[in-house]
Structure formats: structure tokens, C-alpha cells
Amino acid sequence: MPIFARRGLQKMLNDLAPRLTAANASDILARLEHSNTQSALAAEFELALLWAIGRVADLRIAPEFPDSTKRPNALSSDLFVSGPAVIEIIALSDDTFSGQADMDRAANIMAQFSERTRKGASEHLYFEFQAESLPSDASNRRIRRITRDFALTPALESELRAWLASPDWPTPKAIRLIDEQVDVVIRWKMFVHPLFRARSSMPAVAYDLEDNHIFKALRRKEKQLSNVPPGILKCIFLGDAGCRNLRHLRPMGVAETGGEQIIRHFLSSSTIDLVCVLTAQLKPRHGSHFSVTFLDCDAL
Numbered sequence: 583m584p585i586f587a588r589r590g591l592q593k594m595l596n597d598l599a600p601r602l603t604a605a606n607a608s609d610i611l612a613r614l615e616h617s618n619t620q621s622a623l624a625a626e627f628e629l630a631l632l633w634a635i636g637r638v639a640d641l642r643i644a645p646e647f648p649d650s651t652k653r654p655n656a657l658s659s660d661l662f663v664s665g666p667a668v669i670e671i672i673a674l675s676d677d678t679f680s681g682q683a684d685m686d687r688a689a690n691i692m693a694q695f696s697e698r699t700r701k702g703a704s705e706h707l708y709f710e711f712q713a714e715s716l717p718s719d720a721s722n723r724r725i726r727r728i729t730r731d732f733a734l735t736p737a738l739e740s741e742l743r744a745w746l747a748s749p750d751w752p753t754p755k756a757i758r759l760i761d762e763q764v765d766v767v768i769r770w771k772m773f774v775h776p777l778f779r780a781r782s783s784m785p786a787v788a789y790d791l792e793d794n795h796i797f798k799a800l801r802r803k804e805k806q807l808s809n810v811p812p813g814i815l816k817c818i819f820l821g822d823a824g825c826r827n828l829r830h831l832r833p834m835g836v837a838e839t840g841g842e843q844i845i846r847h848f849l850s851s852s853t854i855d856l857v858c859v860l861t862a863q864l865k866p867r868h869g870s871h872f873s874v875t876f877l878d879c880d881a882l
Contacts, residue, residue: 585623585626585627585630585862586626586630591614591626591629594629594630594632594633595607595610595611595629597633597636597637598629598632598633598636598643601636601641601642601643602643603643603644606643606644610625610628610629613625613628614626614629620673620675620677620823620824623673623675623821623823623824624672624673624821624823626673627671627673627821627823627860627862628655628671628673628821631669631671631819631821631860632655632656632671635656635658635661635669638661639658639659639660639661640658640659640660640661641656641657641658642656642657642658643655643656644656645657645668647809647810647811648809648811649809650809650810652806654668654669654670654806654807654810655669655670655671656668656669656671657669657814662815664815665813665814665815666813666814666815667814667815667816667817667855667856668807668810668814668815668816668817669817669818669819670803670806670807670816670817670818670819671818671819671821672799672803672818672819672820672821673820673821673822673823674795674796674799674820674821674822674823674825674828675823675824675825676785676786676795676824676825676826677824680782680785680786681711681726681728681782681784681786682780684726684728684729684730684732685709685711685726685728685780685781685782686780687730687732688709688711688728688732688764688766688780689707689709689779689780691732691733691734692707692709692734692742692759692766692768693707693779695734695739695742696742696746699742699743699746699747700746700747700751703746703751705773705774706752706770706771706772706773706774707768707769707770707771707774707779708768708769708770708771708774708779708780709766709767709768709769709779709780709781710766710767710768710769710781710782710783711726711727711728711764711765711766711780711781711782712726712727712765712766712767712782712783713725713726713727713782713783713784714727714765723789723837724784724787725784726782726784727760727764727765727766728763728764728765728766728782729763729764731763732763732764733763735761735763737761738759738761738764741757741759742757742759742768745757745768751770752770755769755770756768756769756770785826786825786826786827787826787838788827788838788839788840788841788844789837789838789839790839791839791843791844791847792847794827794839794844795825796820796825796827796828796841796844796845796848797844797847797848799820800818800820800845800848800852800854800857801848803818803854804816804818804852804853804854807853807854808853815855815856816853816854816855816856817854817855817856817857817858818854818856818857818858819857819858819859819860820845820857820858820859820860821860821862822859822860822861822862825841827840827841827844828841828859828861829861831845831859841859845857845859
């Protein structure tokens with residue numbers, strides 16, 4: 583779902599036009615119109631933040647620094663009173679941390695087998711991957727029951743084929759397949775969109791301060807800013823493009839690690855001066871609003 587209306591995006595592009603090179607403008611526009619939702623949302627965050635900075639402060643887009651092959655998103659001489667700041671922008675979703683890729687892969691394998699067994703069946707199959715608590719973990723951590731290298735075994739094929747081949751199919755309207763690779767409930771529904779047919783009740787939860795997509799993204803951005811000259815603040819702006827740990831910075835469970843904990847842990851051993859979290863809040867009839875959280879502002 584887009585954050586801004588197309589008219590609003592065009593206005594931002596028009597306002598930034600004097601500061602954008604033809605290459606910058608083409609790149610942003612191409613990403614805004616990308617068929618991948620996450621790429622488009624990331625471009626919206628970048629455009630909105632550049633536009634907002636340009637409204638209140640000096641702004642140079644994609645500045646070039648000596649000995650650096652990667653240009654940061656922006657440089658501002660007066661956004662912060664303590665000095666010039668270089669800014670990197672990244673929008674994060676839970677897609678890379680929710681197990682969605684593994685679930686989609688497994689669902690496609692089972693759907694293709696189902697289609698070969700009973701033509702038209704795959705259009706009605708919805709896959710609910712189960713979660714379980716680790717038996718040796720006293721903190722009750724959970725994992726999704728799907729492996730990255732999932733393959734249908736003869737036993738799973740036999741169970742699935744028997745259900746699909748039943749003369750009363752789709753009665754019963756669900757079947758559960760379980761082995762060491764997977765635990766999934768496959769349901770029959772009147773209509774299932776092929777892009778949204780696999781899910782898990784377990785959200786994208788972080789249990790470790792470093793083994794998560796937020797920390798890894800911050801480390802990547804830190805490396806990109808490693809050649810920024812001394813005296814310039816290094817800032818990373820994180821946009822919530824469907825990231826649970828950015829929308830809810832504090833952990834929602836006893837065993838979970840919250841977004842704020844992850845970011846503060848990163849800052850404790852980092853050369854980055856500031857991390858800012860932006861969360862879009864869509865309100866009917868009032869447009870888009872941003873919730874902004876600054877972490878570690880001592881340098882400002």
C-alpha cells in the first residue's frame with residue numbers, strides 16, 4: 583500500500599528538481615514505479631525525507647566524497663546545530679526476516695504438485711505454516727516449522743495426493759502435513775491470491791541483538807559511510823516499510839529483543855552518530871503522518 587498519493591509524490595519530485603541530476607531523478611522515479619512493493623515503499627521514504635530536509639535546511643543530494651565509491655543519500659550543512667551531517671536512508675520490511683521466502687517456496691512446491699494431481703486445485707489452496715517453541719529453550723523462543731531446503735517426500739506426496747484425489751474433495755477442507763521439514767495446514771478456500779497464499783501466525787520476531795535484519799542493515803550502511811571525512815555527523819534514517827520492530831520499538835514479549843535495544847546495541851560499537859526511525863501512520867481523511875524517534879542524540 584503506498585504511503586503517499588501519486589500527486590503528492592509528483593509535487594515532491596517537482597520541488598526537488600533543482601537539486602536532482604537527471605540520473606538521480608530517473609533512479610527515484612524508476613524505484614517509485616517498481617512492481618516490487620518494498621522497493622517502491624523504500625523510494626517513497628527516501629523521496630519524502632529528502633523533500634522534508636530540503637524544506638527546512640540546506641540539502642545536497644548524493645554528494646561525492648574523496649576515496650569513496652558509494653555516495654550517501656544526502657548532505658546537509660545546517661540540519662543539526664552541531665555541524666554538517668551526511669545522511670543514509672533505508673526502509674525496512676519484515677519480508678527478509680519473517681520466513682516469507684521459505685514459506686512461499688514451500689507453498690509453490692506443494693501447489694505445483696497439487697495442480698498435477700488435480701487440475702485447478704492450486705487456485706484454492708491456502709498454506710498456514712505452524713510455529714513451535716524450542717524444547718531446550720527456557721525463554722520459550724519460537725521458530726517457524728519450515729526449512730529452507732524443503733522438498734516433498736514420498737510420504738508427504740502420498741498424504742497430499744490422497745486428500746486431493748478424494749471424490750468428496752475438498753471435504754475435509756483442510757489437511758495438516760508434518761515431518762522434520764514442515765508443519766503446515768493446507769486449507770481449501772473459494773479464492774486465494776497466488777501472492778498471498780502462505781502465512782504463519784508467528785510474526786517477525788528478533789531474539790538476538792545482532793542476528794536480525796535491523797542490525798545487519800545498520801552495519802551495511804555504516805560501511806558505506808566509512809570514508810566520510812572527520813567533522814561530519816554520520817546519520818542513518820530507518821523507514822518503517824512494514825517492519826514490526828521499528829513500529830514497536832519496545833519488545834512485545836518476554837523473550838523478544840526490541841528495535842530500540844537493537845539500535846542502541848549497534849550505536850554502542852559504531853562510528854554512526856545518530857539513528858532516526860520514521861514510521862508512517864495512515865489515517866483516513868487526514869493523509870499520511872510520520873512518527874519520528876531519534877536515538878542517541880548526544881552528538882547533536
